[in-house]
Amino acid sequence: MANLIMFGILAVVIIGSALMCVMTTRIMRAATFMLFVLLGVAGLYFLLDYTFLGAAQVAVYAGGVTMIFVFAIQLVSKRSLQGTIERIKLSRVLWGGLLSVIGCAVVILVLLKNQFMYTAMAMPDEEVPMKKIGMALVGADKYQYILPFEFISLFLLACIIGGLVIARKEENK
Template sequence: MTTEFIVFSVIALLITGFSVLAVTTRKIIHSAVFLLFVLLGTAGLYLLLEYHFLAAVQIAVYAGGVMVLFIFSIFLTHDPGKELKFEKPKRMVFAGLISFAGLAICGHVIYRNVNKFYYYVSHKELDMQYIGKTLMGTDKYQFMLPFEAVSLLLLACIIGAIMIARKK
């Protein structure tokens, strides 16, 4: 076992643990703090991969900006120390099944593509210019569409924050 593998394993376990705590805790402010730890752990994975720019963006944009907006919306709409209602068991089972399906899809995609990634990384060094062209390109194996999908996700988060912040 290498030190890199041990550090990766620790960060992955922390991210997994804080993710579970973020969705299972009954206090909304604790959930926001656990989500912050998940985002910081993701930045730690970027640092482990030596993508310092992506780690800085992860901390500045997600851990900084999005979490500040999320916590402000919590303070404006709810009593932060108040416990949330317990969900119905049917909803919890349905959410668990949907989560498992998403996990299975992600696992399948990773399993099918991990060898391609290792082959590419071992034969060519990734530089920031190449990453930028790949993220903003529209050719095959480029990521303009997923990039736009993430922007729609952020728009949905903003709309959700507005809906939460409105008075009943």
Template sequence: MARLIMFAVLAVIILASAVFCVSTKRIMRAATALLFVLFGVAGLYFLLDYTFLGATQISIYAGGITMMYVFAIQLVSKRTLQGLSERWFGKHTLLAAFIALVGFAEVLRHAAVSGDALSNEITMETIGKNLMTAEKYGYVLPFEFISLFLLACIIGGLVILNIKKKEESK
């Protein structure tokens, strides 16, 4: 019963933060709401006793990716952000709603067809082996490439920031 209550609390936090993230006009508030969403997802992992995934969610996504977003936001000038406008209703909104409904219907159809979902469950041992192997279907090499790419992005951001500071000091 306690797990169900904890799941409900985490679900409300995740949904409320996600809606706030996409509906606010202030970009730093959106990044903060995204941080709460990522912490909520980590809470769900911990609730399922997937401590490795929960710790990974906190350290990589909530810590690293969110800080990279904040760093990128700080690099963008305020004049660039002021020119942006938001429209809620239009062709794109209706198209996005239609695609979301089709996706939801497909998930429901797949859940009804598959029957016993627990028989197809992937164990934590399988996930761990796939994360740490460089063989076929392994994820070590993609993780390394992504880490190098993120490092290049950070260095590029610092170079851009250094150039802008030199221009402003002249």
């Protein structure tokens, strides 16, 4: 029962912070709310007793990625951030809502077609050992994740370099 209550609290924190992250007009507040989302996801990992994944979530995403965003925000001059409040247009809200409903419908149809919900509801007889999860994260075989991690690291490096180039162009003017 305590796990269910804790899951509810974490779910409310994650959903609320995610909504505030995309709805705020201040960029530093958005980065802060994103930090709370990532910490909430780490809390879910800890709740599932996946301490390695929870610690990796806190160290890599909540710590590393959020700091990259904060440093990128600080690299951009205050002049370029002033007056960047975007006005919300009704047409954009309607298009966003329509696309969200279409996306949700597609996800639900795929889940129902593949009978994912029925297999997910069936309780497994045994837990997945941590060694198997670790091998899936660092393996290069089919259904293993080392290549996506490498692509993400290259993408983050390109974002950092792009942020530095943009910041350097601002200083030369």
